[in-house]
Amino acid sequence: MAHTYEELHKMTVAQLREVAVAQDSDDLDGFKSMHKAPLLAQLCKVLGIDPHEHHTATGLDKAAVKAQMRELRGARLAALEAHDHTELRIVRRKIHRLNRKIRRATT
Template sequence: MAYTFHELKEKTVADLREIAKGIEHEAVEGATQMNKDHLLKALCTALGIETHEHHQVVGIDKAAIKLKIRALQKQRDEILASQDRAALHGVLRQIHALKRTIRRAMV
């Protein structure tokens, strides 16, 4: 059976050890002595699973938002160089709001 990192992470140590019994790989040797963190990493190595999850942005145009963020960051740098701090707050809030938009769209 093919597993994902998330599925393995949700399993108990006993379940992970049962999975390791059926695998012949040097990474899982001594699995009965490993704690969950080490066993999880060893299983991922043996099964060829990446040890981190990739997130995808769904429902928005991430590239367009990142262009807006870069433009606002240039504007922020110009404001900081000119020592005119009155407009700085608004620009920082816009950057923050756009970054939050991207984070909310992640799956």
């Protein structure tokens, strides 16, 4: 059975050890005494699975949003130097909203 990282990550240590028994590999020596984190890493290596989750931003042009954030950072610096606290607050809120927009779009 082909496993994914998400499936393996949700398994208990006992279940991971059962998967390790099914694999006949020398890289899994000592799996019965391993804790979950190193056992999961070794299993991913043996099974050829990417050992971490990848998230992508969908429905959003992330590069354009990042470019807009870079422009706002310049405006934030200018507001800081000018001691314009109202403008500084507005720019910081815009940067924060854009960051949240990227996070919401990430799945």
